[in-house]
Amino acid sequence: MYLGIDIGTSAVKLVCAQGDRILATSSVAMETSSPRPGWSEQHPDQWWQATCEAMAQLAAQVMLSDVKAIGLSGQMHGAVLLGRDMRPIRPAILWNDSRATPECDELRAAQPQIGQIAGVLPLPGFTAPKIAWLKRHEPGTYARLAHILLPKDYVGLRLHGELATDTSDAAGTMWLDQASRSWHAGIAEATNVMLDWLPPVFDGHAVFGSVTAQAAAETGLRPGIPVVAGGGDAATGAISLGATEPGRGFISLGTSGQLFVADRRYKPNPDRYVHAFAHTLPDRWYQMAAMLNGARPISWIGGQLGLSAAEVVALAETVSRDRVPIFLPYLTGERSPLGDPHIRACFFGLEDSTTRADICRSVVEAIAFCFADAAQSFGDTIDSLPELSAIGGGSRSDLLLGLIATVIGKPIVRSDDADSGPAYGAARLAACADGALGLSDLGLQPPTTDRFEPTEMAALPDRLDKFRKLYAAVSTLS
Template sequence: MTYLGIDIGTSEIKAILTDDAQTILASSGVSLRVSSPHPGWSEQDPEHWWQSTLDVIAAIRSAQPVAFSGLRGIALSGQMHGATVLDGQDRVLRPAILWNDTRAFAECVELEALVPESRAITGNQAMPGFTAPKLLWLKKHEPELFRAIRKVLLPKDYVALRLTGDYVSDMSDASGTLWLDVARRDWSERMLAATGLGREHMPRLVEGSHAAARIRPSLCQQWGISHPVVLAGGAGDNAAAAVGLGVVEPGAGLLSLGTSGVLFAGSDGFAPNPGQGVHAFCHCLPERWHQMSVILSAASSLSWVAKLTQSNDVGELASLAENVEARTAPIFLPYLSGERTPHNDANARGVFFGLSTGHGRAELAYSVMEGVAFAMADGNEALRSAGTHLRQASFVGGGSRSRFWAQLCANASGLEVLRHDHGVAGGTMGAARLAQMAVTGLPPSQVCTRPPVQETVAPQAPGVLQERLARYRRLYPLLRAEMAMAAPGS
C-alpha cells in the first residue's frame, strides 16, 4: 500500500508518496503567490491551492504510476488560521485571509472584551493572524459578504472539501481558530457566538490520525484507482512536521524555519501561557497537546533580503553570511509582518540598527539570520516561562538546509539543534504518516519514529552573540511606540 502526504503551504504545495516502510517513492512541488492589496493584508485564491494540488498529484502519479495505483490513504497538512469563506453552494466568496495578515488587530481587543474568559477557553491570546478576529473584521467591513457565509474552512480543509465533498477538520488546525475549546477538543459555542457564527458554520472535527472521509469516486477514477481511498484528519503544518520527525512525546521539541518560525514542544496535557504569546494547541494525535512560540518572518526574511539585494540564490547569500564577523554587522529585528511571540504586536516592523556605508549584502544576510535566531531565543524564553524546558529540538523548514543557521539558533537559544536527513520534508512526511495510521490503525509509537540524526549542533560558549542578543532585546521596547505611531491608519 502507498500513502500520499500533501502540504498546503503559503509559498508552495508539496507532496510525497510513501510505502509501508515510509520510503519516499516520489515527491513534487508547485510554487504559490501571495497577494497584498493593502499594507498588512495577505491573501490567496483558494482555487490556486486546488489546482496546484491536482498538479502535484499528477506529477507523482506520472513519476510512480505502479506505486500510485496502490494508493490507500491521503492526509493534508496546511498553513494554519486562513479564513476561507463559502456560500451555500460551496462557492468561495472572497480571497482567503492568511495567517500573516494583520488587519484584524482591533478586532482582537473586541473579541476578548466580548468573551473575557476567551484565553482560558482557547489557551491563547487573540492575535490578528487567528481566524476568529478575521471574521469579526469581515462582519464589520464586508457585512453583505458576511451574511452570505455558510461555511468557514481552513486552507487544508478547503482542499479536503474538494477531494471528498465533506466538511472536516482536525484538532490541531482547529486550535488556531480561537473557536476551539482546546482542553475539551470541541468547538466552543461561546466563542462562535461572539463572532456571529454557530456550529453549523464549522466543519466536523476528527483526530488527525483517524479516517475522516473518502476521496470522491470520480477523482479515483481519473487517477486509475478502483478501490476506496481514505482521507485522514490531517494536521496544521507544525503539528504535521512534528509527526514527520517523531516529535510526539512530552518534552520533544521542533525548531522550524519556514516562511514563519516556530519552536514546538510536545505535551501530554493542556498547558497554556497566553500572557507571553505562547500558543497552546491540540496535537494531531489523540490525547496529546503542544505549545508553540511563533514568529511571523523567518526564512522569508532571508528571501526578502535576497530580493532586496538582487541575489539570485538564497543559499549562496546564506553562505556569504558565514564569513561575516558578528560584531561588525547591524542588529536586525525580524518583524517584517508584525510579531506574535512574545510581543503580540501587529504594528511591529523590521529594523536594521547600526547600518553604515561599509555594509553589503553579506552583512545584511548575517544580520537577518542572527535576528531570526534571536527571535527563536525569545520564543524559548517564553516557553520556559510556561514551565516548558526543552534541551534539544529537531530542525525543519527551508532554513534547516543551512548548518550555519542551525549553529546561530543553538548559540542564541541554548538548545541542541538536531539536523535530520529529511528535515525539510517534515510536514509532508507527517501527513503521509497520518494517512498510514488512518488506513492501518497502527499506533503512533510504531509509525511516528525519529528519523536518523545527521548532526547534533551544540550551543557554543557565550560570547559576542550574547552581547548582541541583549542589545536586540533592548531595541524593541525603545521603538514600540514609534512603530505604533507609524502604523497605517494611526
C-alpha cells in the same frame, strides 16, 4: 504507499512514503497577495491548482495507483469562506494578516477567559477575529457566508466532497475549547459565527472521505482512496519527528517559525503568547511559540538583492567582523512572544562600509534571535528537553541551526528530509489510518544525521541584547 499533501504559504508540497522511507516528493510554488497594508490573501483555488500540478510531477516518479491513503497538512488559521454551494466567496485571509486587530480587543473584552479556553490571547492572525472583521467591513460577503474551513480542509473538500477538520487545525481558530476539543459557543457568538458554519472535528488519523471520481480525473489519483483528517502544519511536522510525547520538541523554519513542545496535558500560558493547543492525536496537547517571521526574511532579502536563499546564507557565512547591522525581521508584525501586529522590520547600524554580506548576516542572525525570545517565553518548560529537532526549508542552513543552538543554549538536531516534515507527517497519519502504523509508531523519532551544539560566538550575546533593545525602541513608533 501513502501520500501526504501540505498546503504551505509559499508552496504546495507532496510526499509519497512507505514505512520510514520517502519515495518521492514534488512542490509547486505559490504567490501571496497583499492588496492593502497588513493584508495577506490567497485564493483557495490556487491551492487546488498547485496540488494538481504537484500531483502531475509526482506521477513522473511513482505510480499514483499505488497510493493506499492520503493525509492532509497545511498552513493554519486561514479563513476559507464558502457560500451555500461550497465555493469560495472571497480570497482566503491568511495567518499573517493583521487587519482584524480592533476585533481582537473586542473579543478579549467579550470573553475575558478566552486565553484559558482557547489556549492563547486573541491575535489578528487567528481565524475567529477575521469573521468579526468581515461582518463589519464586508457585510455583503458576510451575508453569503455558510461554511468556514481551514486551508488544508478546502483541498480536502476538493478531494472528497466533505466538510471536516482535525483537532489541531481547529485549535488554531480560537473557536475551539482546547480542554474539551469541541467548538465553544460563546466565542463563536462573540465573533458573529453560527456553530453550523464550522465543520465536524476529527482526530488526525480518522478517515472521513474518499477521492471522488471528479477529483481523480483532475489529479490522476485512483477514485475511492481514503482521505484522513491530517493536521495543521505544526502538528503534522511534529508527527514527522515523533514529537507526540512529553519531553519531545522541535523548531520549524518555514515561512513562519515555531518552537514546539509536546505534552499529555493542557497547559495554557496566554500572557506570554505561548500557544497551548490540542494535538492532532487523541489525549495529546502541545505548547508552541509561533513566529510570523520564520525563514521568510531570508527569501525576502534575497528577493531585494537578486539572490537565492542559499546564496543569502552563503554570503552570511563569509562575515566574521562585529560591524554587522542589527535587523528586526518583523515583516508582517509578530505573534510570539510579542503579540505585536503593528511592529515592522528595520535595519539599525548601517554604515558606509556595510556590504551585502553584512546585510545577509544580520538577517540570518535576526531569525535566530527570534527563537531566543521564543525560548525565553517558555520559562523552564524546555529546560528538561535534551535537544530540539529542526524541520522546514530553513533547516538546511548549518549557519542558522548553529546560531539558534547557541542563543537558546540547547542542541539542535537534523534528520534526512527535514524540509519535508509536514507533508511526511501527513503521510504517516494516512499510514496509521490504513493500519500500516499504530499510534505508538507515530511517536518514534527518526535517526539524526547532524547535531549542532551551543558554542561560544564572540559578540553574539551583546548583539542579542541590542536586538531586544532595538525592538523596545522601535515598538514605540509603530
